[in-house]
Amino acid sequence: MVDDQGAVADVGRGDRRAFESLYHRYADRVYRFAFTLLRNRHLAEEVVQETFIAVWKGAKGFEGRSQVSSWLFGIARNQAHALLRREARGERARELPAPLPDPEEAFARDQLASRVWEALGRLSEAHREVVFLAYYEGMSYQDIAQMLSLPEGTVKSRMHHARRALAEVLT
Amino acid sequence: MRQDCTETRELLTWYASGGLAPSEQGTVLAHLGACEACRLELAEALRVARAVRSTVRQIPGPPRRALAHVLANTEGVPIAEIEMGSSLAGVSLGMSAGERGLPIRGRLRLLGREVEIFRVSRSLSAAV
Ligand SMILES: [Zn+2]
Numbered sequence: 013m014v015d016d017q018g019a020v021a022d023v024g025r026g027d028r029r030a031f032e033s034l035y036h037r038y039a040d041r042v043y044r045f046a047f048t049l050l051r052n053r054h055l056a057e058e059v060v061q062e063t064f065i066a067v068w069k070g071a072k073g074f075e076g077r078s079q080v081s082s083w084l085f086g087i088a089r090n091q092a093h094a095l096l097r098r099e100a101r102g103e104r105a106r107e108l109p110a111p112l113p114d115p116e117e118a119f120a121r122d123q124l125a126s127r128v129w130e131a132l133g134r135l136s137e138a139h140r141e142v143v144f145l146a147y148y149e150g151m152s153y154q155d156i157a158q159m160l161s162l163p164e165g166t167v168k169s170r171m172h173h174a175r176r177a178l179a180e181v182l183t
Numbered sequence: 184m185r186q187d188c189t190e191t192r193e194l195l196t197w198y199a200s201g202g203l204a205p206s207e208q209g210t211v212l213a214h215l216g217a218c219e220a221c222r223l224e225l226a227e228a229l230r231v232a233r234a235v236r237s238t239v240r241q242i243p244g245p246p247r248r249a250l251a252h253v254l255a256n257t258e259g260v261p262i263a264e265i266e267m268g269s270s271l272a273g274v275s276l277g278m279s280a281g282e283r284g285l286p287i288r289g290r291l292r293l294l295g296r297e298v299e300i301f302r303v304s305r306s307l308s309a310a311v
Contacts, residue, residue, distance in 0.1 A: 035253065040244035047242050060245045061252050068257040125238040147235040150201040168193060175196050178231045
């Protein structure tokens with residue numbers, strides 16, 4: 013199996029199979045990232061779509077200086093912010109068809125998860141993205157700082173604040 | 184609280200999330216061996232890390248249609264990005280590319296409205 017860097021290089025050469033394989037490797041992670049940030053399944057779906065369309069267009073320019081995952085989440089983050097700006101201006105790119113079961117329903121059967129989800133909702137989007145990248149992606153504060161173009165101290169303090177808030181709902 | 188407790192606690196969160204560099208892990212572990220209070224703090228940090236991971240894992244992936252949308256919007260070579268006031272140009276563009284049998288994609292700006300033109304392959308149409 014080709015590694016991520018190789019897959020992106022193949023995508024840059026127009027390899028459709030590599031593109032689909034990259035999608036299957038990352039779509040769930042990007043969706044979870046977007047859903048954690050935006051807490052809206054339609055927007056999260058659009059972020060996934062726009063992210064991979066951007067990946068197809070931009071793969072040629074990927075220089076391999078960062079990890080593929082950081083590159084992808086960086087694109088997803090930009091797409092999420094762009095979507096929010098469009099939403100705020102009242103412009104929606106397109107309406108999505110038939111609603112799907114809400115991912116939040118999944119938490120209804122798990123008390124701990126619904127408490128965590130609620131607590132995440134009380135944090136700012138800026139805190140949620142650090143929480144996701146640290147806890148779910150296991151990224152270091154150095155890598156997160158680089159990806160978000162923030163000082164390491166800011167990343168650490170956001171994470172510290174988030175951890176305190178989350179710990180409260182676990183006791 | 185001792186100075187090295189303060190430093191350790193800052194790193195504990197990252198130790199628990201799995202994002203700490205090996206060199207920093209050593210510092211944390213050395214301190215934990217000698218400090219009961221920080222060991223308790225680690226237990227809490229680990230509980231939070233586990234709870235967040237298990238919550239996020241319960242978010243499903245995107246619906247299948249997302250991939251179909253991505254494929255339809257990336258297939259083929261973008262051949263045109265033109266702006267004009269007549270829809271006739273759009274028709275002839277679509278036809279000429281269709282005759283060559285190539286999957287094409289174009290973007291037309293017609294009377295200020297953006298219209299995507301693309302032809303999806305048979306395999307994709309079946310998947311939608
Ligand atoms: Zn200590």
